């Protein structure tokens with residue numbers, strides 16, 4: 010049974026990468042070149058170093074990827090330890106991204122993982138363009154939406170409005186809640202992006218304030234009354250910090266008082282934390298399942314070594330075991346992954362005027378807008394030093410700033426939405442200058 | 454050590470302190486600690502199981518460094534069980550971890566009584582012959598057994614235990630137990646104290662929908678020979694009747710009543726799943742009966758007598774627009790009825806226990822209460838012996854899985870019928886064929902480079918023979934799928950092992966906590982396009 014292959018670290022993966030098959034992707038070319046390309050050339054970004062992120066880094070490191078980076082703004086907490094297997098009690102308080110990267114590198118030799126301890130919005134857009142594929146291990150809709158808009162902003166369309174292959178930034182996204190989870194592949198311009206199917210993530214229902222104030226019925230109503238109404242009344246100007254145990258204790262005891270007043274049972278400290286922090290229950294097994302599916306799809310998308318998921322997998326282990334694959338379709342009017350919102354301008358419009366226009370544009374409603382053109386910053390809201398450097402552009406006509414190109418793509422970032430539902434996003438605009446003799450076949 | 458309550462907070466929110474206590478009492482044995490076994494156990498150690506015993510007789514090879522996180526360079530050539538066990542211990546010092554350096558296959562042959570000390574055995578990467586033997590041993594000793602296997606891009610998970618009963622099945626969606634169409638006297642009296650025609654606008658818009666629906670259902674029945682709406686037309690008229698009671702447009706409670714009107718139409722009495730459990734012969738209890746079946750026997754009596762065809766009332770109501778006072782009083786009315794039903798059930802349980810010569814207090818009040826609250830949702834899972842599934846799979850199901858009519862008509866090749874591709878079912882047959890192949894040739898198909906063509910043709914022959922034995926005479930699988938299986942060459946890919954291990958550990962948690970419903974049948978993981986399937990054979 011002596012076999013040289015059994016002496017290789019890639020003993021198992023080689024079967025998949027070096028051998029031909031018939032149930033594979035159209036681009037699959039088995040061989041050592043493919044394996045070496047995964048090892049040396051392919052760059053993968055993992056977003057989040059939490060329950061999914063820890064598993065993803067391990068799974069990707071064992072799937073032939075050696076150039077990984079991970080970004081996470083959080084520090085390790087005791088409540089992470091029931092599932093985030095790369096962290097120990099002694100790590101509590103340290104940045105997740107740094108500890109996770111270190112632990113995986115310690116055990117899987119040859120793998121390089123660069124950690125980024127920061128917010129996803131802190132990185133310039135160009136940072137994200139450096140990767141071949143982005144894998145999302147997140148628990149928030151807002152963060153998914155942001156990364157999605159960034160990845161889709163790289164997408165370019167040809168003159169027939171077909172996506173240009175080389176501009177597609179694939180994403181693999183996972184999410185879990187208790188015994189349930191999902192994994193999906195997003196190929197911007199080809200399969201639905203996060204925004205195309207945003208209805209899959211309905212916004213959380215908030216209790217009406219009048220219920221909290223006048224007709225509380227449940228323990229959660231009493232807690233939210235203490236948290237949202239009583240806190241502000243009692244602490245003028247001091248913001249509530251959910252991570253401060255004293256603040257939480259105060260909300261809890263106020264909630265208990267209110268519950269007693271109305272004869273409502275069920276207020277506990279644990280429930281108070283759950284309601285106030287909107288805690289989503291999480292366990293190791295579900296994270297393992299979803300991360301594994303995401304890592305496997307990442308390997309298949311990049312290498313073509315098998316067919317891929319089309320395009321959305323749900324897993325539900327609550328009653329028996331149910332898995333389902335759904336092929337969702339793109340929203341052809343999607344603002345994020347479509348060819349871009351068309352903006353027609355006079356050549357005399359200044360950058361300042363252009364930015365004001367976006368604020369009133371019914372489809373965009375963008376505030377705090379920063380503008381880039383072909384990787385060059387035209388105007389940046391932040392940091393202050395960049396703002397100062399680019400401020401002088403505001404009075405110049407946009408037409409001049411884009412080198413008098415009659416028709417081109419301009420990228421903007423800012424806050425979208427109305428009222429208190431604003432969130433960071435990136436949008437692609439197709440700017441066309443009026444009165445210029447444009448050869449339409451030239452395309453965007 | 455961190456306070457366990459904080460460390461386990463995110464899972465305590467799912468299975469509570471009782472579930473956690475069950476985990477902490479459990480003693481788990483893992484057979485083979487390759488990546489599939491290691492990943493399964495990792496998820497359980499993090500969750501805080503009581504003790505683990507890792508059984509593996511092999512030494513760490515260089516190849517293991519490419520798929521198993523629990524071994525590293527320093528462990529090459531040494532006991533795999535020892536290093537895996539040490540890493541797992543590092544994850545959670547509250548877990549008692551030990552290892553035994555011995556080959557599971559030999560242990561199954563020579564020391565069958567070894568397994569009876571555990572709560573549950575996780576058997577990974579075992580071939581068919583060993584699966585069958587271990588299954589008989591565990592069934593005899595009444596030990597819960599779960600098989601997990603990764604093979605190339607496919608995997609298998611199978612539970613084996615004679616019977617698993619669940620009280621707290623915690624389904625996501627279940628009809629609220631409100632008795633709107635058949636209110637008991639106290640609810641009826643409570644409802645009668647409220648006047649829907651009140652001119653007090655504030656009171657009108659703070660009347661909970663339970664009261665609205667009970668009243669409207671009664672009004673409907675009075676004008677329809679005592680019947681409730683049944684046709685679509687009637688249901689629409691029923692909603693219109695609710696709407697007609699509104700005095701202002703923004704009455705949220707009436708909108709909720711219209712949305713919840715299906716709770717009035719839904720059939721009375723007990724559902725088919727519960728009916729099946731009540732009809733089970735286990736309800737004829739004797740001194741060997743489990744607490745669960747004693748309580749089901751009591752439930753059966755309750756339904757036939759004071760329950761009037763219904764289970765004990767669950768006793769909780771969903772949140773709904775209401776004044777605080779009305780809501781709390783309504784809640785108390787439901788709780789009081791649930792409490793009364795519980796006392797009747799308790800009496801019946803005590804009498805049954807006496808009848809079978811057991812201590813009448815041997816089933817705790819808390820357990821009976823939990824049973825009453827969940828009576829509509831209880832579940833019984835039974836699993837065939839693996840040997841029976843392998844030797845005589847349920848024929849109609851097997852035919853249905855293999856001859857998937859959605860995938861076009863049968864093709865002919867070399868006078869054999871090529872079964873249309875249902876990939877998961879095909880992979881199930883191929884995994885069994887691979888084991889048969891291994892028994893004949895002392896290697897798995899495609900295990901070694903350079904022997905692929907020969908292995909493919911041998912595997913084809915094996916598949917035809919196996920299908921013949923399973924009652925699919927003259928059939929084969931597609932060439933593409935057979936070749937794919939040879940390509941896998943019994944590899945254990947980390948991502949597949951992590952998926953399969955994740956599924957296995959999730960099922961273990963459900964089995965040990967006795968909460969949620971474990972999977973039935975054989976789960977085939979299809980890593981090609983994720984169209985995995987549960988095969989009920």
Ligand SMILES: [Zn+2]
Nearest residue numbers: 202205343346
């Ligand atoms: Zn889209």
